[in-house]
Amino acid sequence: xxxxxxxxxxxxxxxxxxxxxxxxxxxxxxxxxxxxxxxxxxxxxxxxxxxxxxxxxxxxxxxxxxxxxxxxxxxxxxxxxxxxxxxxxxxxxxxxxxxxxxxxxxxxxxxxxxxxxxxxxxxxxxxx
Numbered sequence: 001x002x003x004x005x006x007x008x009x010x011x012x013x014x015x016x017x018x019x020x021x022x023x024x025x026x027x028x029x030x031x032x033x034x035x036x037x038x039x040x041x042x043x044x045x046x047x048x049x050x051x052x053x054x055x056x057x058x059x060x061x062x063x064x065x066x067x068x069x070x071x072x073x074x075x076x077x078x079x080x081x082x083x084x085x086x087x088x089x090x091x092x093x094x095x096x097x098x099x100x101x102x103x104x105x106x107x108x109x110x111x112x113x114x115x116x117x118x119x120x121x122x123x124x125x126x127x128x
Contacts, residue, residue, distance in 0.1 A: 039071050
């Protein structure tokens with residue numbers, strides 16, 4: 001049982017997944033900082049609001065924070081785009097290149113081909 005667990009953990013794709021999760025979390029923090037530093041002030045600037053009112057509208061005293069939704073949506077799109085263009089697309093190209101370099105295995109001759117080769121060899125070996 002422990003050997004199976006060791007084999008599972010040491011398999012390459014588990015380590016790759018762990019690295020991807022850590023890198024993704026770190027990149028998520030970078031995009032969140034970008035959103036708070038640049039996009040939130042831009043939304044405040046475009047809506048003309050300042051402080052808590054910016055990017056929100058009120059209905060019966062209840063605030064609907066559409067600015068936060070737009071910021072989070074842009075945050076998601078940036079994260080998805082970077083992961084696609086810098087992880088998924090290069091990985092797909094590398095896998096495609098590796099598959100192209102692999103030569104297909106040579107097919108073993110069928111029984112009919114083997115029999116025909118034996119007949120040919122027997123005919124050649126016979127004196128004329």
